[in-house]
Amino acid sequence: MTARFITLEGIEGAGKSTLAKFVLAYLAQRQIPGRLTREPGGTPLAERIRQLVLERGAERLSPVTETLLMFAARDLHLEHVIRPALARGEWVVCDRFTDATRAYQGSGRGVDSDLIESLAAAVHGGLAPDCTLLLDLPVNVGLARVRGRAAGNSDRFEAETQAFFEKVRAGYLELARREPGRFHVIDAAAPLDAVEGRVERILEDLE
Ligand code: Z5A
Secondary structure (H helix, E strand, C coil): CCCCEEEEEECCCCCHHHHHHHHHHHHHHCCCCEEEEECCCCCHHHHHHHHHHHCCCCCCCCHHHHHHHHHHHHHHHHHHHHHHHHHCCCEEEEECCHHHHHHHHHHHCCCCHHHHHHHHHHHHCCCCCCEEEEEECCHHHHHHHHHHHHCCCCCCCCCCCHHHHHHHHHHHHHHHHHCCCCEEEEECCCCHHHHHHHHHHHHHHHC
């Protein structure tokens, strides 16, 4: 069976981490080797870059710097984790990938899409996700789910405004509209068992 590269995307609180574990359990049940990973991060050095982009320090990170850091982490992640796992025949389940850069840095922060696409071309080396699960829900619902958790200790993204996340959500939906073969837009405001049922059917079609 061909290894698959599955990515999960969506705004904060959409349920990506919850669904990623469900996908791994689905694969394990069918004895398909799976590898769960995330961005930014996934390797020791990429996790250090994650800390840099998430922490609220005194020094401002420009949107372009943020974009470059995301791709630096992604390059490490692709080289040390994603490509080797796919080469071993493992299905890679990745909590966020380049669509997050397109939506957050591109649509959210206004970074030029030509810059993002040229970095993506340089870093991806022709690799693209086989399937992207876009967990879509109203911004206020996503933020309400994670509000308690952040309590006074929010990272640079969690501290963003509702208007910022509206732009990110619209950016994701536009990406999905442009690539309907790769994206599956899932109503993430639905009860968890309904979301899992939808994801299960998508995975069955991928096998
Ligand atoms: N970022 C970027 O800007 N550019 C990039 O290129 C990349 C990332 C790769 C860190 O990402 C930040 O990096 C991110 C974008 C930026 N910041 N933001 N926003 P992250 O993925 O680590 O952080 P996150 O999006 O904030 O994750 P999250 O808040 O944990 O969301 P989630 O993983 O989608 O949700 P969850 O933890 O699975 O679920 C949240 C809660 O909702 C939890 O209590 C669940 O039990 C509950 N839940 C889940 N599903 C349901 C349903 N269906 N019904 C009811 N409740 C549910």
